[in-house]
Amino acid sequence: MEVKQIETIQEQTIMEMLSDMGHEQVVFCNDNATGLQAIIAVHNTVLGPALGGTRMWQYATDYEALVDALRLSRGMTYKAAVTGLNLGGGKAVIIGDAKKDKTEPFLRRFGKFVQSLNGKYITAEDVNMKTSDMEYIAMETKHVTGLPQFRGGSGDPSPVTAHGTYVGIKAMAKKAYGSESLEGKKIWVQGVGQVGMYLTEKLRKENAKVFISDIDQDKLKKVAASTGAEIFNGDGYGLDVDIYAPCALGATLNDDTVYKLNCDIVAGAANNQLKKELVHGRILVERGILYAPDFVINAGGLINVYLDHLGEYNKERSYSMAEKIYDNCLNAVNIAEEKGITPQEAAIAIGDQRIQSVGNVKLSY
Numbered sequence: 567m568e569v570k571q572i573e574t575i576q577e578q579t580i581m582e583m584l585s586d587m588g589h590e591q592v593v594f595c596n597d598n599a600t601g602l603q604a605i606i607a608v609h610n611t612v613l614g615p616a617l618g619g620t621r622m623w624q625y626a627t628d629y630e631a632l633v634d635a636l637r638l639s640r641g642m643t644y645k646a647a648v649t650g651l652n653l654g655g656g657k658a659v660i661i662g663d664a665k666k667d668k669t670e671p672f673l674r675r676f677g678k679f680v681q682s683l684n685g686k687y688i689t690a691e692d693v694n695m696k697t698s699d700m701e702y703i704a705m706e707t708k709h710v711t712g713l714p715q716f717r718g719g720s721g722d723p724s725p726v727t728a729h730g731t732y733v734g735i736k737a738m739a740k741k742a743y744g745s746e747s748l749e750g751k752k753i754w755v756q757g758v759g760q761v762g763m764y765l766t767e768k769l770r771k772e773n774a775k776v777f778i779s780d781i782d783q784d785k786l787k788k789v790a791a792s793t794g795a796e797i798f799n800g801d802g803y804g805l806d807v808d809i810y811a812p813c814a815l816g817a818t819l820n821d822d823t824v825y826k827l828n829c830d831i832v833a834g835a836a837n838n839q840l841k842k843e844l845v846h847g848r849i850l851v852e853r854g855i856l857y858a859p860d861f862v863i864n865a866g867g868l869i870n871v872y873l874d875h876l877g878e879y880n881k882e883r884s885y886s887m888a889e890k891i892y893d894n895c896l897n898a899v900n901i902a903e904e905k906g907i908t909p910q911e912a913a914i915a916i917g918d919q920r921i922q923s924v925g926n927v928k929l930s931y
Protein backbone atom coordinates (compact mmCIF):
# COMPACT_ATOMS: atom_id res chain seq x y z
CA MET A 567 0.00 0.00 0.00
CA GLU A 568 1.52 3.28 -1.00
CA VAL A 569 0.20 6.16 1.05
CA LYS A 570 1.07 9.64 -0.08
CA GLN A 571 2.03 12.36 2.33
CA ILE A 572 -0.84 14.58 3.29
CA GLU A 573 0.36 18.15 3.42
CA THR A 574 -1.83 19.79 0.82
CA ILE A 575 -5.25 18.31 1.31
CA GLN A 576 -7.07 21.63 1.61
CA GLU A 577 -7.79 21.87 -2.10
CA GLN A 578 -8.79 18.26 -2.57
CA THR A 579 -12.21 16.69 -3.04
CA ILE A 580 -13.33 14.09 -0.51
CA MET A 581 -12.65 11.19 -2.87
CA GLU A 582 -9.20 12.57 -3.70
CA MET A 583 -8.41 12.74 0.01
CA LEU A 584 -9.56 9.15 0.56
CA SER A 585 -7.53 7.98 -2.38
CA ASP A 586 -4.36 9.84 -1.35
CA MET A 587 -4.52 8.74 2.26
CA GLY A 588 -5.66 5.21 1.39
CA HIS A 589 -8.95 5.04 3.32
CA GLU A 590 -11.29 2.11 2.86
CA GLN A 591 -14.54 3.58 4.10
CA VAL A 592 -15.98 6.69 5.68
CA VAL A 593 -19.41 6.71 7.27
CA PHE A 594 -21.29 9.99 7.71
CA CYS A 595 -23.82 9.61 10.50
CA ASN A 596 -26.83 11.87 10.95
CA ASP A 597 -29.83 11.56 13.25
CA ASN A 598 -32.32 14.42 13.30
CA ALA A 599 -34.13 13.15 16.37
CA THR A 600 -31.12 13.38 18.66
CA GLY A 601 -29.07 15.95 16.72
CA LEU A 602 -26.21 13.48 16.35
CA GLN A 603 -23.74 14.20 13.57
CA ALA A 604 -20.62 12.07 13.38
CA ILE A 605 -18.04 10.68 11.01
CA ILE A 606 -16.51 7.23 11.33
CA ALA A 607 -13.34 6.78 9.30
CA VAL A 608 -12.02 3.29 8.60
CA HIS A 609 -8.53 3.63 7.18
CA ASN A 610 -7.21 0.12 6.70
CA THR A 611 -8.36 -3.29 7.91
CA VAL A 612 -5.73 -5.57 6.39
CA LEU A 613 -4.23 -6.45 9.78
CA GLY A 614 -7.50 -6.56 11.71
CA PRO A 615 -10.56 -4.53 12.70
CA ALA A 616 -10.11 -0.76 12.69
CA LEU A 617 -9.69 0.31 16.30
CA GLY A 618 -9.60 3.92 17.43
CA GLY A 619 -11.33 6.19 19.89
CA THR A 620 -14.28 8.50 19.45
CA ARG A 621 -13.63 12.17 20.09
CA MET A 622 -16.18 14.93 20.40
CA TRP A 623 -15.28 18.42 19.28
CA GLN A 624 -16.93 21.65 18.12
CA TYR A 625 -15.32 21.70 14.72
CA ALA A 626 -15.53 25.00 12.85
CA THR A 627 -16.60 23.17 9.68
CA ASP A 628 -17.64 19.67 8.63
CA TYR A 629 -14.54 19.63 6.46
CA GLU A 630 -12.32 20.16 9.50
CA ALA A 631 -14.07 17.27 11.25
CA LEU A 632 -13.56 15.03 8.24
CA VAL A 633 -9.87 15.89 7.94
CA ASP A 634 -9.40 15.18 11.65
CA ALA A 635 -11.11 11.78 11.34
CA LEU A 636 -9.07 10.91 8.24
CA ARG A 637 -5.72 11.87 9.77
CA LEU A 638 -6.38 10.27 13.11
CA SER A 639 -7.61 6.99 11.60
CA ARG A 640 -4.55 6.79 9.34
CA GLY A 641 -2.34 7.36 12.39
CA MET A 642 -4.05 4.43 14.12
CA THR A 643 -3.29 2.11 11.19
CA TYR A 644 0.43 2.87 11.46
CA LYS A 645 0.46 2.78 15.25
CA ALA A 646 -0.96 -0.75 15.22
CA ALA A 647 1.19 -1.88 12.29
CA VAL A 648 4.58 -0.80 13.70
CA THR A 649 3.67 -2.09 17.16
CA GLY A 650 2.99 -5.55 15.76
CA LEU A 651 -0.71 -5.61 16.67
CA ASN A 652 -3.35 -7.32 14.57
CA LEU A 653 -5.47 -4.24 14.25
CA GLY A 654 -6.39 -1.79 11.54
CA GLY A 655 -6.86 1.94 11.96
CA GLY A 656 -10.09 3.80 12.55
CA LYS A 657 -11.38 6.84 14.36
CA ALA A 658 -14.73 8.49 14.96
CA VAL A 659 -15.49 12.16 15.50
CA ILE A 660 -18.75 13.50 16.86
CA ILE A 661 -19.43 17.08 15.87
CA GLY A 662 -20.85 19.09 18.75
CA ASP A 663 -20.51 20.57 22.19
CA ALA A 664 -19.47 17.86 24.64
CA LYS A 665 -20.82 19.90 27.57
CA LYS A 666 -24.34 20.35 26.14
CA ASP A 667 -25.16 17.89 23.37
CA LYS A 668 -24.50 14.50 24.93
CA THR A 669 -27.67 12.81 26.07
CA GLU A 670 -28.48 9.15 26.55
CA PRO A 671 -30.32 8.81 23.20
CA PHE A 672 -27.62 10.83 21.41
CA LEU A 673 -24.87 8.49 22.60
CA ARG A 674 -26.91 5.33 22.12
CA ARG A 675 -27.75 6.40 18.59
CA PHE A 676 -24.01 6.76 17.96
CA GLY A 677 -23.56 3.25 19.39
CA LYS A 678 -26.07 1.99 16.81
CA PHE A 679 -23.99 3.48 14.02
CA VAL A 680 -20.89 1.76 15.39
CA GLN A 681 -22.83 -1.50 15.57
CA SER A 682 -23.95 -1.10 11.95
CA LEU A 683 -20.34 -1.64 10.90
CA ASN A 684 -20.49 -5.13 12.43
CA GLY A 685 -17.11 -5.01 14.11
CA LYS A 686 -15.15 -3.51 11.23
CA TYR A 687 -14.73 -0.49 13.52
CA ILE A 688 -14.14 -0.81 17.27
CA THR A 689 -14.46 2.30 19.37
CA ALA A 690 -12.91 3.49 22.64
CA GLU A 691 -12.64 6.66 24.73
CA ASP A 692 -10.92 9.75 23.33
CA VAL A 693 -11.00 13.53 23.80
CA ASN A 694 -14.21 14.76 25.50
CA MET A 695 -15.67 11.29 25.91
CA LYS A 696 -16.09 10.04 29.43
CA THR A 697 -16.42 6.56 30.81
CA SER A 698 -20.11 7.15 31.46
CA ASP A 699 -20.58 8.13 27.79
CA MET A 700 -18.90 4.92 26.66
CA GLU A 701 -21.28 2.96 28.82
CA TYR A 702 -24.26 4.38 26.89
CA ILE A 703 -22.54 3.57 23.60
CA ALA A 704 -21.87 0.04 24.84
CA MET A 705 -25.62 -0.44 25.40
CA GLU A 706 -26.06 -0.47 21.61
CA THR A 707 -22.88 -2.10 20.39
CA LYS A 708 -20.48 -4.73 21.60
CA HIS A 709 -17.70 -3.15 19.57
CA VAL A 710 -16.37 -0.97 22.37
CA THR A 711 -13.13 -1.52 24.22
CA GLY A 712 -11.21 0.06 27.10
CA LEU A 713 -14.23 0.18 29.40
CA PRO A 714 -13.53 0.88 33.09
CA GLN A 715 -12.25 -1.85 35.35
CA PHE A 716 -15.50 -2.02 37.32
CA ARG A 717 -17.18 -3.08 34.06
CA GLY A 718 -14.54 -5.72 33.45
CA GLY A 719 -12.51 -3.55 31.08
CA SER A 720 -8.86 -2.52 31.12
CA GLY A 721 -9.53 1.00 32.41
CA ASP A 722 -7.29 4.05 31.99
CA PRO A 723 -4.54 3.29 29.44
CA SER A 724 -2.41 6.33 30.39
CA PRO A 725 0.02 4.56 32.76
CA VAL A 726 0.94 2.12 29.98
CA THR A 727 1.23 4.96 27.45
CA ALA A 728 3.56 6.72 29.91
CA HIS A 729 5.61 3.56 30.38
CA GLY A 730 6.01 3.09 26.62
CA THR A 731 6.98 6.74 26.25
CA TYR A 732 9.52 6.37 29.03
CA VAL A 733 11.24 3.36 27.42
CA GLY A 734 11.11 5.17 24.06
CA ILE A 735 12.89 8.16 25.59
CA LYS A 736 15.55 5.80 26.95
CA ALA A 737 16.01 4.32 23.48
CA MET A 738 16.51 7.80 22.03
CA ALA A 739 19.05 8.58 24.78
CA LYS A 740 20.92 5.40 23.88
CA LYS A 741 21.03 6.49 20.25
CA ALA A 742 22.02 10.10 20.94
CA TYR A 743 24.35 9.68 23.92
CA GLY A 744 25.43 6.02 23.79
CA SER A 745 23.74 5.34 27.14
CA GLU A 746 20.08 4.92 27.99
CA SER A 747 20.53 6.40 31.43
CA LEU A 748 18.47 9.51 32.03
CA GLU A 749 20.13 10.41 35.30
CA GLY A 750 20.95 14.12 35.32
CA LYS A 751 19.39 14.66 31.89
CA LYS A 752 17.39 17.88 31.54
CA ILE A 753 13.93 17.00 30.23
CA TRP A 754 10.99 19.30 29.48
CA VAL A 755 7.63 17.56 29.86
CA GLN A 756 5.02 19.75 28.17
CA GLY A 757 1.61 18.90 29.65
CA VAL A 758 1.20 17.05 32.93
CA GLY A 759 -2.19 15.48 32.29
CA GLN A 760 -2.68 11.75 32.63
CA VAL A 761 0.33 10.67 30.58
CA GLY A 762 2.64 13.58 31.43
CA MET A 763 2.12 13.08 35.14
CA TYR A 764 3.00 9.35 35.10
CA LEU A 765 5.93 10.06 32.79
CA THR A 766 7.29 12.76 35.10
CA GLU A 767 7.13 10.30 38.02
CA LYS A 768 9.21 7.77 36.10
CA LEU A 769 11.76 10.31 34.94
CA ARG A 770 12.20 11.73 38.42
CA LYS A 771 12.66 8.21 39.85
CA GLU A 772 15.65 7.96 37.55
CA ASN A 773 16.94 11.32 38.81
CA ALA A 774 16.40 13.23 35.61
CA LYS A 775 16.10 17.00 36.04
CA VAL A 776 12.52 17.53 34.85
CA PHE A 777 10.92 20.85 33.90
CA ILE A 778 7.13 20.73 33.64
CA SER A 779 4.72 23.12 31.96
CA ASP A 780 0.93 23.13 31.66
CA ILE A 781 -1.84 25.67 31.21
CA ASP A 782 -3.41 24.24 34.35
CA GLN A 783 -1.49 25.72 37.32
CA ASP A 784 -3.16 23.42 39.86
CA LYS A 785 -1.98 20.30 38.04
CA LEU A 786 1.51 21.77 37.79
CA LYS A 787 1.70 22.44 41.51
CA LYS A 788 0.41 18.96 42.33
CA VAL A 789 2.87 17.16 40.06
CA ALA A 790 5.77 19.37 41.17
CA ALA A 791 4.99 18.64 44.83
CA SER A 792 4.70 14.88 44.35
CA THR A 793 7.70 14.39 42.05
CA GLY A 794 10.15 17.22 42.71
CA ALA A 795 9.94 18.41 39.10
CA GLU A 796 10.52 22.11 38.47
CA ILE A 797 7.64 24.25 37.21
CA PHE A 798 8.42 26.19 34.08
CA ASN A 799 6.07 28.94 32.95
CA GLY A 800 6.80 30.56 29.62
CA ASP A 801 7.85 29.63 26.12
CA GLY A 802 9.61 26.31 26.57
CA TYR A 803 10.67 25.91 22.96
CA GLY A 804 13.91 27.79 23.52
CA LEU A 805 14.56 26.10 26.86
CA ASP A 806 18.06 24.62 27.08
CA VAL A 807 17.27 20.95 27.67
CA ASP A 808 18.51 17.57 26.46
CA ILE A 809 15.05 16.19 25.74
CA TYR A 810 11.70 17.75 24.91
CA ALA A 811 8.73 15.48 25.67
CA PRO A 812 5.48 16.82 24.14
CA CYS A 813 2.60 15.40 26.19
CA ALA A 814 -0.13 18.00 25.61
CA LEU A 815 -1.40 18.90 22.17
CA GLY A 816 -0.60 17.93 18.60
CA ALA A 817 1.21 20.08 16.01
CA THR A 818 3.69 21.60 18.47
CA LEU A 819 6.47 20.98 15.93
CA ASN A 820 5.60 23.73 13.48
CA ASP A 821 7.04 26.77 11.65
CA ASP A 822 7.10 28.82 14.87
CA THR A 823 8.87 26.23 17.02
CA VAL A 824 11.19 23.92 15.08
CA TYR A 825 13.95 26.49 14.65
CA LYS A 826 13.73 27.58 18.29
CA LEU A 827 14.18 24.13 19.81
CA ASN A 828 17.27 23.89 21.96
CA CYS A 829 17.38 20.13 22.61
CA ASP A 830 18.96 16.94 21.23
CA ILE A 831 15.85 14.76 21.29
CA VAL A 832 12.10 15.18 20.82
CA ALA A 833 10.27 12.20 22.29
CA GLY A 834 6.82 12.41 23.87
CA ALA A 835 3.31 10.99 23.91
CA ALA A 836 1.24 13.64 22.09
CA ASN A 837 -0.45 12.55 18.87
CA ASN A 838 0.36 14.23 15.54
CA GLN A 839 3.30 16.27 16.85
CA LEU A 840 4.60 17.28 13.43
CA LYS A 841 2.30 19.91 11.94
CA LYS A 842 3.54 18.95 8.47
CA GLU A 843 5.02 15.48 8.52
CA LEU A 844 7.54 15.92 5.72
CA VAL A 845 8.51 19.55 6.21
CA HIS A 846 8.94 19.68 9.96
CA GLY A 847 10.31 16.15 10.22
CA ARG A 848 13.02 17.12 7.71
CA ILE A 849 13.91 20.34 9.56
CA LEU A 850 14.48 18.34 12.74
CA VAL A 851 16.86 16.02 10.86
CA GLU A 852 18.72 19.01 9.41
CA ARG A 853 19.04 20.54 12.84
CA GLY A 854 20.47 17.30 14.22
CA ILE A 855 17.51 16.74 16.55
CA LEU A 856 16.55 13.10 17.02
CA TYR A 857 12.79 12.56 16.74
CA ALA A 858 10.90 9.53 18.08
CA PRO A 859 7.87 9.11 15.77
CA ASP A 860 4.80 9.88 17.87
CA PHE A 861 2.74 6.90 16.79
CA VAL A 862 5.61 4.54 17.63
CA ILE A 863 6.44 5.91 21.07
CA ASN A 864 2.87 6.48 22.28
CA ALA A 865 1.49 3.03 21.40
CA GLY A 866 1.26 1.82 25.02
CA GLY A 867 -2.39 2.81 25.32
CA LEU A 868 -3.28 0.96 22.15
CA ILE A 869 -1.50 -2.15 23.42
CA ASN A 870 -3.64 -1.92 26.55
CA VAL A 871 -6.96 -1.74 24.69
CA TYR A 872 -5.81 -4.35 22.17
CA LEU A 873 -5.40 -6.94 24.91
CA ASP A 874 -8.77 -5.88 26.28
CA HIS A 875 -10.36 -6.35 22.86
CA LEU A 876 -8.84 -9.85 22.60
CA GLY A 877 -10.37 -10.66 25.99
CA GLU A 878 -6.86 -11.41 27.24
CA TYR A 879 -6.20 -8.33 29.32
CA ASN A 880 -3.61 -8.56 31.99
CA LYS A 881 -1.63 -5.67 33.31
CA GLU A 882 1.76 -7.39 33.37
CA ARG A 883 1.41 -8.50 29.77
CA SER A 884 0.43 -5.00 28.73
CA TYR A 885 3.53 -3.49 30.37
CA SER A 886 5.77 -6.18 28.98
CA MET A 887 4.46 -5.59 25.43
CA ALA A 888 5.02 -1.85 25.93
CA GLU A 889 8.71 -2.57 26.64
CA LYS A 890 9.08 -3.39 22.95
CA ILE A 891 8.55 0.28 22.18
CA TYR A 892 12.24 0.69 23.05
CA ASP A 893 13.26 -1.47 20.06
CA ASN A 894 10.54 -0.07 17.82
CA CYS A 895 11.81 3.50 18.35
CA LEU A 896 15.45 2.52 17.83
CA ASN A 897 14.53 0.60 14.70
CA ALA A 898 12.77 3.62 13.20
CA VAL A 899 15.64 6.04 13.85
CA ASN A 900 18.27 3.52 12.67
CA ILE A 901 16.44 2.86 9.40
CA ALA A 902 15.96 6.61 8.94
CA GLU A 903 19.70 7.12 9.36
CA GLU A 904 20.60 4.31 6.96
CA LYS A 905 18.22 5.47 4.26
CA GLY A 906 18.65 9.22 4.71
CA ILE A 907 14.94 9.71 5.46
CA THR A 908 13.16 11.10 8.50
CA PRO A 909 12.23 8.81 11.43
CA GLN A 910 8.54 9.47 10.69
CA GLU A 911 8.99 8.33 7.09
CA ALA A 912 10.94 5.30 8.26
CA ALA A 913 8.18 4.35 10.70
CA ILE A 914 5.55 4.69 7.97
CA ALA A 915 7.64 2.49 5.70
CA ILE A 916 7.94 -0.14 8.47
CA GLY A 917 4.15 -0.04 8.92
CA ASP A 918 3.52 -0.30 5.17
CA GLN A 919 5.89 -3.22 4.91
CA ARG A 920 4.12 -5.14 7.67
CA ILE A 921 0.67 -4.42 6.22
CA GLN A 922 1.79 -5.62 2.82
CA SER A 923 3.60 -8.74 3.95
CA VAL A 924 0.96 -9.87 6.44
CA GLY A 925 -1.71 -9.04 3.85
CA ASN A 926 -0.01 -11.46 1.47
CA VAL A 927 0.05 -14.20 4.12
CA LYS A 928 -3.66 -13.73 4.67
CA LEU A 929 -4.30 -14.39 0.98
CA SER A 930 -3.00 -17.95 1.37
CA TYR A 931 -5.43 -20.68 2.29
Ligand code: NAD
Nearest residue numbers: 723724727757758759760761780781813814835836837867
Ligand atom coordinates in the same frame (compact mmCIF):
# COMPACT_ATOMS: atom_id res chain seq x y z
P1 NAD B 1 -4.76 15.03 29.22
O1 NAD B 1 -5.88 15.80 28.65
O2 NAD B 1 -4.95 14.26 30.48
O3 NAD B 1 -3.49 15.97 29.41
C1 NAD B 1 -3.12 16.98 28.54
C2 NAD B 1 -2.53 18.09 29.39
O4 NAD B 1 -2.00 19.09 28.52
C3 NAD B 1 -3.56 18.78 30.28
O5 NAD B 1 -3.08 18.82 31.60
C4 NAD B 1 -3.69 20.17 29.67
O6 NAD B 1 -3.97 21.16 30.64
C5 NAD B 1 -2.32 20.35 29.08
N1 NAD B 1 -2.23 21.37 28.05
C6 NAD B 1 -3.15 21.74 27.13
N2 NAD B 1 -2.68 22.73 26.37
C7 NAD B 1 -1.42 22.98 26.79
C8 NAD B 1 -0.40 23.87 26.39
N3 NAD B 1 -0.60 24.74 25.38
N4 NAD B 1 0.78 23.87 27.07
C9 NAD B 1 0.98 23.00 28.09
N5 NAD B 1 0.05 22.13 28.50
C10 NAD B 1 -1.13 22.11 27.87
O7 NAD B 1 -4.28 14.05 28.02
P2 NAD B 1 -3.39 12.75 28.13
O8 NAD B 1 -4.28 11.57 28.17
O9 NAD B 1 -2.35 12.94 29.17
O10 NAD B 1 -2.71 12.76 26.69
C11 NAD B 1 -1.65 13.65 26.39
C12 NAD B 1 -1.30 13.53 24.92
O11 NAD B 1 -0.91 12.19 24.63
C13 NAD B 1 -2.46 13.84 23.97
O12 NAD B 1 -1.93 14.41 22.79
C14 NAD B 1 -3.02 12.48 23.65
O13 NAD B 1 -3.67 12.46 22.39
C15 NAD B 1 -1.75 11.65 23.61
N6 NAD B 1 -1.97 10.23 23.89
C16 NAD B 1 -2.54 9.84 25.05
C17 NAD B 1 -2.72 8.48 25.30
C18 NAD B 1 -3.31 8.01 26.60
O14 NAD B 1 -3.22 6.80 26.86
N7 NAD B 1 -3.89 8.87 27.40
C19 NAD B 1 -2.34 7.53 24.34
C20 NAD B 1 -1.73 7.98 23.17
C21 NAD B 1 -1.56 9.32 22.94
